[in-house]
Amino acid sequence: METVFSGIQPTGELHFGNYLGAIRNWVALQEKYRCFFCIVDYHAMTQNYDPAEMSRRTLDMATDLLSCGIDPDKSVLFVQSSVPEHAELCWILNTVTPFGELARMTQFKDKAERQEDNINVGLFDYPVLQAADILLYKAKLVPVGADQVQHLELAREICRKSTARWGQYFPEPQPLLSSTPKILGLDGQAKMSKSIGNTISLGEPDDxxxxxxxxxxxxxxxxxxxxxxxxxxxxxxxxxxxxxSQEQVAWVREGCASASIGCLDCKKVLADNVVSHLAPIQQKRQAFAASPGRVEEILREGGRKARAVATETLAEVRKLIGLWS
Ligand code: SF4
Incomplete structure (x- = not known):
């Protein structure tokens, strides 16, 4: 089985954009691949955040992932900071990453513009930590949306640089491009984002x-x-x-173009379908919420499994690059 790695930031509850753009795909991937799904709290630290909230946000995210169908018997679900080897490999890879390549990253430029008061080194180094996330598990496949293609290209470049410097060790990761079309926020303008406030969370009540x-x-x-x-x-x-359903989509297309239906008719059908689609996810969420220790147990076990792989990789890497041990 080939290995897949993917991460998501602990933003708290999942919203439609995350679910449709990534998580539905993760649920399908775990049937075919050996999957490592990681809640990337080290990455989240590159933005302003409230330390009192981080732990709760991480647990909420894990609860939502499990409710959507991530199965701990099929995938390794864990928190990035419970495997400190991510940070160690990031440092090692920093030494083969050209400064100029990082300076070209459009996400860094965008985020730096948005958080002028906190342009930290971690934000600049973010793509190298992403490369470490992937290479630590020797993942061959990485599900990516269009906005992550540049970072994955850099991870591939870092992989080649490490081969040139220390010899062949890491497999070069390949993108698993998602066919999901872009989902905009409720404002119809920007990508769904909690900070913009144009989202629907999976746990929101029907009304x-x-x-x-x-x-x-x-x-x-x-x-x-x-x-x-x-x-x-x-x-x-x-x-x-x-x-x-396909029939309903055809009804919307025809009715919208001919003005035989109004937007309210169209929205009502959509709302009915969304509410019934989310019902089983919300029921699972309630079951997890009723036993909070269960989610922590799953994350701890996932952390143990991930760390077993990560320590083995790091031991081999340390030998390869000539560190004393
Ligand atoms: S909400 Fe209105 S504009 Fe949008 S597809 Fe439905 S009928 Fe057309």
Missing amino acids: VIRKKLATAATDPQRVRRKDPGNPDNCNLHSLHAFFS
């Missing part, structure tokens, strides 16, 4: 979900009910593609 969808942005050309719309310009149409 909140219905209300949020009812007020979500639609095709801006459809000002009045009798105005024909273009579903391709409407983010809610993309959501129908995930949650509604």
Whole structure:
């Protein structure tokens, strides 16, 4: 079985963007591959955060991942900081990473612009830690969305540099490109993001979900009910593609373009489908919430399994690069 590595930041509860863009795919991947799924709290530290909240956010994220179907009997689910070898390998890889390559990373430039008061070295070094995350488990496959392609390219470059410097050891990771179209936030403008406040969380009550969808942005050309719309310009149409039947998607396309349905009709069908899709996930969430120790136990066991692999890799790497031991 080939190894897959993927990580997610401990942002607290999962939202639709995470679920549709990544986690549904993770659930499918665990049937075919040896998967390491990591809650990347070291990465999250590169942004301003409240230390009193980090631990809760990590547990909430783990609870949501398990509720969505990540199965600890099939995958290794763990927290990055419970395996300190991530940081050690990051340091080692720093010594073969060209400064200029890191300076080119568009995510660094974007984040630096957004957090001018906290442009820390960790933010700059973020892609090297990502390379370490992947290479520590000798993962051959990494599921990536379009915004992560540049970082994975750099991880591949770092892998080649390490081979040139110390000899062949790490396999060069390959992207597993997701076919999921981009899901915008409820404002229809930007990617779903908790900090922008344009998301729906998987744990939200039914009435909140219905209300949020009812007020979500639609095709801006459809000002009045009798105005024909273009579903391709409407983010809610993309959501129908995930949650509604083929017949319903066809009904939306035809009804929107001919103005035979109104946006409220369309949103009601979507809300019904979303609520019934999320019902089993929310039931599992409640079951985990009723036994909080269970999630911690799963993370500890995942940490033990990940660390067993990581210490073995580090022992071999230390020998390869000539460190005293
Ligand atoms: S009818 Fe549906 S797809 Fe068309 S603009 Fe309204 S909400 Fe969007």
